[in-house]
Amino acid sequence: MRSAHALAIASLALTGAAMGGIDATWPFDLETTGSDVTWDSTTAINPAAGRFKFVYEITAADADGSLGGLPLGTFDVLSMIPPEQLSDVGYAQGPAPVTVWSSHIDAPAPPEAPAVSADVLITVDGSGFAHMSMTNVTLGTATVNVPPFGTVMIDITRIHMSGTITAEVAACAADLNIDGVVDTADLGILLGQFGTDNEQGDINDDDVVDTADLGILLGQFGVVCSFE
Ligand SMILES: [Ca+2]
Ligand SMILES: [Ca+2]
Structure with missing residues (x-):
């Protein structure tokens, strides 16, 4: 039991390191x-x-x-x-x-x-x-x-x-919620912040969440953002 548990934790930790x-x-x-x-x-x-x-x-x-x-x-x-x-x-x-x-x-x-x-x-x-x-x-x-x-x-x-x-x-600039993939969750965050200066959705760091950030996100859409 103990070793199986340790293994599960080890694989979780590994996933975290690879995926963000x-x-x-x-x-x-x-x-x-x-x-x-x-x-x-x-x-x-x-x-x-x-x-x-x-x-x-x-x-x-x-x-x-x-x-x-x-x-x-x-x-x-x-x-x-x-x-x-x-x-x-x-x-x-x-x-x-x-x-x-x-x-x-x-x-x-x-x-x-x-x-x-x-x-x-x-x-x-x-x-x-x-x-x-x-x-x-x-x-x-x-x-x-x-x-x-x-x-x-x-x-x-x-x-x-x-x-x-x-x-x-x-790993990816457009992975706004840092869960290892650029998907609809990140798109939802960006659209919810559209027109604001929210740092989370401001992918290109120009102090506004706009079509430039949307373009970067769409360009990375569906990408699994692994460091490996
Ligand atoms: Ca994400
Ligand atoms: Ca921006």
């Missing part, structure tokens, strides 16, 4: 007192992929601060980050090197004064290793409860964020 799907899940950790910081993945994904999908999720965020020069800390600031920035999805057309996700974050969201703002970039290099960077970091202020002072505005002096990055790859 989740290729890597990496924990990330970034900490800054205001300078640029970078994170590099420990393993590589297939740089020859036709399509990359990255999902990042921030699961912890804490900060140190100061009040009139007096060091204070450590505060949980996860709730300060806007929900739409706690998790996001990025797509890119391969092969690598590619930029999968590029954004400017402000936490908390304007018009509140930012506790932290930075440019965040996630890239895959030509060897398949992923890199994340925070640059142009500005640490601002945050309103926190500090006994016995009560609610006070502090200057943020250090911020730390951690979470996970999940990478999926597909």
